[in-house]
Amino acid sequence: MKRFEDHNPIAVFLYFAGVTVPVMFCRDWLLPLLCAAGVMLYGFSSEGPAAGNKLWLIPAAAALLAVINPIFNHNGMTVVLLVNDMPVTLEAAAYGAATGLMLGAVFAWFRYFSEVMTSDRILYVFGAVSPKLALILSMTLRYIPLYSRQAGIVRRAARASGAGRDETVLDHVRTGLRVFSVLVTWGLENGLVTADSMVARGYGGARRTRYAIYSWRKRDYLLLAAVLILTGAAVTAVAADWVGMDFYPYIAVREMTPLTAAAYTLYAILAALPAAVNLAERVSWHRRIGS
Amino acid sequence: MNQLEVRNLTFEYAIGGRQVLRDIGFDLTAGDFLTVCGSTGSGKTTLLRCLKRELIPAGKLTGSVLIDGIPVSEMKPSESAAAVGFVMQDPEQQIVTDKVWHELAFGLENLGTAPDLIRRKVAEMAAYFGIESWFEKATDELSGGQKQLLSLAAVCLMDPKILILDEPTAQLDPVAAADFLGIVSRLNREMGITVIAAEHRLEQVLPYSSKLLVIEDGRTAAFGGVQEVIGTILEKSDLMRTMPAGVRLFHEFDRGISTVSAPDTSDVTGSADASSAVRIPLTVPECAAWLRKNLTPGRSESENAAPAPGNAASPAIEVSDLWFRYERKGPDILRGTAFSVMEGEIFSILGGNGSGKTTALGCIAGLYKAYAGRINIFGHKLADYRNNSLYHDCLSMMPQDVQTLFLHGTVRQELADARDMLDRIPYDFSPLLDMHPYDLSGGQQQLVALAKVLAPRPRLLLLDEPTKGLDPLMRGRIADVLRALRTDGMTIVIVTHDVEFAAEISDRCAMFFRGEVVSEAVPRRFFAENKFYTTQVSRITRGLLDGCVTYEDAVDILRRKI
Numbered sequence: 001m002k003r004f005e006d007h008n009p010i011a012v013f014l015y016f017a018g019v020t021v022p023v024m025f026c027r028d029w030l031l032p033l034l035c036a037a038g039v040m041l042y043g044f045s046s047e048g049p050a051a052g053n054k055l056w057l058i059p060a061a062a063a064l065l066a067v068i069n070p071i072f073n074h075n076g077m078t079v080v081l082l083v084n085d086m087p088v089t090l091e092a093a094a095y096g097a098a099t100g101l102m103l104g105a106v107f108a109w110f111r112y113f114s115e116v117m118t119s120d121r122i123l124y125v126f127g128a129v130s131p132k133l134a135l136i137l138s139m140t141l142r143y144i145p146l147y148s149r150q151a152g153i154v155r156r157a158a159r160a161s162g163a164g165r166d167e168t169v170l171d172h173v174r175t176g177l178r179v180f181s182v183l184v185t186w187g188l189e190n191g192l193v194t195a196d197s198m199v200a201r202g203y204g205g206a207r208r209t210r211y212a213i214y215s216w217r218k219r220d221y222l223l224l225a226a227v228l229i230l231t232g233a234a235v236t237a238v239a240a241d242w243v244g245m246d247f248y249p250y251i252a253v254r255e256m257t258p259l260t261a262a263a264y265t266l267y268a269i270l271a272a273l274p275a276a277v278n279l280a281e282r283v284s285w286h287r288r289i290g291s
Numbered sequence: 292m293n294q295l296e297v298r299n300l301t302f303e304y305a306i307g308g309r310q311v312l313r314d315i316g317f318d319l320t321a322g323d324f325l326t327v328c329g330s331t332g333s334g335k336t337t338l339l340r341c342l343k344r345e346l347i348p349a350g351k352l353t354g355s356v357l358i359d360g361i362p363v364s365e366m367k368p369s370e371s372a373a374a375v376g377f378v379m380q381d382p383e384q385q386i387v388t389d390k391v392w393h394e395l396a397f398g399l400e401n402l403g404t405a406p407d408l409i410r411r412k413v414a415e416m417a418a419y420f421g422i423e424s425w426f427e428k429a430t431d432e433l434s435g436g437q438k439q440l441l442s443l444a445a446v447c448l449m450d451p452k453i454l455i456l457d458e459p460t461a462q463l464d465p466v467a468a469a470d471f472l473g474i475v476s477r478l479n480r481e482m483g484i485t486v487i488a489a490e491h492r493l494e495q496v497l498p499y500s501s502k503l504l505v506i507e508d509g510r511t512a513a514f515g516g517v518q519e520v521i522g523t524i525l526e527k528s529d530l531m532r533t534m535p536a537g538v539r540l541f542h543e544f545d546r547g548i549s550t551v552s553a554p555d556t557s558d559v560t561g562s563a564d565a566s567s568a569v570r571i572p573l574t575v576p577e578c579a580a581w582l583r584k585n586l587t588p589g590r591s592e593s594e595n596a597a598p599a600p601g602n603a604a605s606p607a608i609e610v611s612d613l614w615f616r617y618e619r620k621g622p623d624i625l626r627g628t629a630f631s632v633m634e635g636e637i638f639s640i641l642g643g644n645g646s647g648k649t650t651a652l653g654c655i656a657g658l659y660k661a662y663a664g665r666i667n668i669f670g671h672k673l674a675d676y677r678n679n680s681l682y683h684d685c686l687s688m689m690p691q692d693v694q695t696l697f698l699h700g701t702v703r704q705e706l707a708d709a710r711d712m713l714d715r716i717p718y719d720f721s722p723l724l725d726m727h728p729y730d731l732s733g734g735q736q737q738l739v740a741l742a743k744v745l746a747p748r749p750r751l752l753l754l755d756e757p758t759k760g761l762d763p764l765m766r767g768r769i770a771d772v773l774r775a776l777r778t779d780g781m782t783i784v785i786v787t788h789d790v791e792f793a794a795e796i797s798d799r800c801a802m803f804f805r806g807e808v809v810s811e812a813v814p815r816r817f818f819a820e821n822k823f824y825t826t827q828v829s830r831i832t833r834g835l836l837d838g839c840v841t842y843e844d845a846v847d848i849l850r851r852k853i
Contacts, residue, residue: 120389146431159658161747182695185697190381193384193385211392
């Protein structure tokens, strides 16, 4: 039994794409609402009340855009009031609210994405394209902290040996250049050691394989299949214009047909999937172990 | 059959044209543990590199290196990469990837091993090395000791027959170094991997070794079993200086004991039979047993001359109740640190990794700001030194990685500002002047860096690990320089792991633990009270001779007693 975020990163990555992309390309009120509900369920299921820190943004964004959009956008037929001879319309407010809901929900999903998809998970996803690319990314990620730390060491060394003055702007520039120059020499010289270490361990010989700590088990395949099918359904529904509505000139919510109902249901399942997976994990724990 | 045969190996670098190795030859059988010793620049590293096909430097190589009868140069690339494992000195730069697990798998990925097999092997090796608890960590978060262990494990995953280690513990603290050598010895004994190690810390590595190769100026000075090699070099005083203190004491006094007197070192006659008949003690218990057997029984003598430092000098540094952390929510690194350093003394700070030594030095140098407590430098508050006046004519610091100080193409340019300070350093820089600083040996780099930090004419010198990775000869040079500077009235604070060096040079020593000074005394008392952070001589003579910390102390006392 795994939590949602512990599944194979490729499935998790595709999920985040699948749950956000259709919403961004569709003008609708129900789809953003389902999306927001999904991320809220997921947030509370994985981090409890602390999720509020991320999720308050969703209603806030909806409210904010509901107010701001009518100020700049004067389309729509239902005039609520006139300000400086400019009509403030109900349609613009509704459109703002729907867009804010969408933005807030997508943004919340992105925040969870950046938390869940740590560097090695991202690396795994992109490394699936090519083992060489995976290695380059991995080495880059190693060098970034290494160099930034070394820059600090060089700067302090310069200062405490009496070489770095920082009285004027020019001094700052000079010190910065000096740090950079030392860093380049240091990097080139010591890069040779890394190169030796790579060659000594057979780099550049046979065709590289790729080892990853993530594996594919039955659950991962199940999640992947669910993500692919549900996302496919959502994308098709949006592309074929089965879901969606018009805000201008009138708010025109389409009539629910069996087809649209099915599309919304499938998307609702997609949005609730992470929360459901987490819930299943929790139920399994409680049933076997107790509280 | 010999696993490794080296025959008439001669090597000349493409640039420079100097013969670095001349006619080296030796054999090893599977499961040997060979220690290679020799001073810096004797050709140790070149020799080790010539044994690994991928790392043979550019130049002219004659003679042959055979592994299981096959010349190294004719081995298939994948075979050679796997058969010979190589671990280098620098913990930082030989790590390639960002995560521990990826670093472990790197070699096997290169060989094209199937992922399932990699998974199995990595799991097993991680368990053997005790890496499981930091398996998913970023390599950047590891300590130096962990990094070296990781490099070793990564190499071992490729199933090497021969493991070559080029001063792998030179950058580590004593505890981490002992751990590292311990696991190397386990690999040697339990897995039968042949080990070839170049090491400065002979006192730690010799007990594990089965063979010893001494290189002098690119030639084989001696090769064979550890006991017999030490026996043959007993009379070469320059090589003897690189031996562990216990061996040197044995050499100095064993003949003296058997012939009742004559501590005269120029006596050559008795040595040959002494070395063939007597087993030379290598470990601390062996040395202590030898000493106990040969000392006339009696109460342990209190030889404490107690050189009371009760001079009237004023304090150069006063640190009181200093508290520091790197981040607001991070842990405290300094926790009420307090100590003072008198003018004109050499003060050494010892302690484990992460005990706050280097941070304390950084605070004194004004690089980090403590959030509580105060630091006075020559009677003035640190904050009163404005506009970098602290770094002019007052204080200068040499960082741990001295390469960070070099920014010119030649030593001459590096030392341009320090020209008038050069006469104060008893070392001849003239042959180095036209070289690139990065091309110097580690010890030479230390000396150039030292000259460079002396350029602003400081009264207070802060040194962070000045002897890291240096051989005994170079350490002696550095010690001479520091003594000369002290005679000139300079105050010197040293942060170091090198207990032998600290014991030899310091006026006072302090021990750091969890950001506090837990003990502080003159070296004789300090090291006599410590159990682990102490010199080999102190460990050997514990309970037998009092106040014996350095080799010279022991020689002094034993001359009178034996």
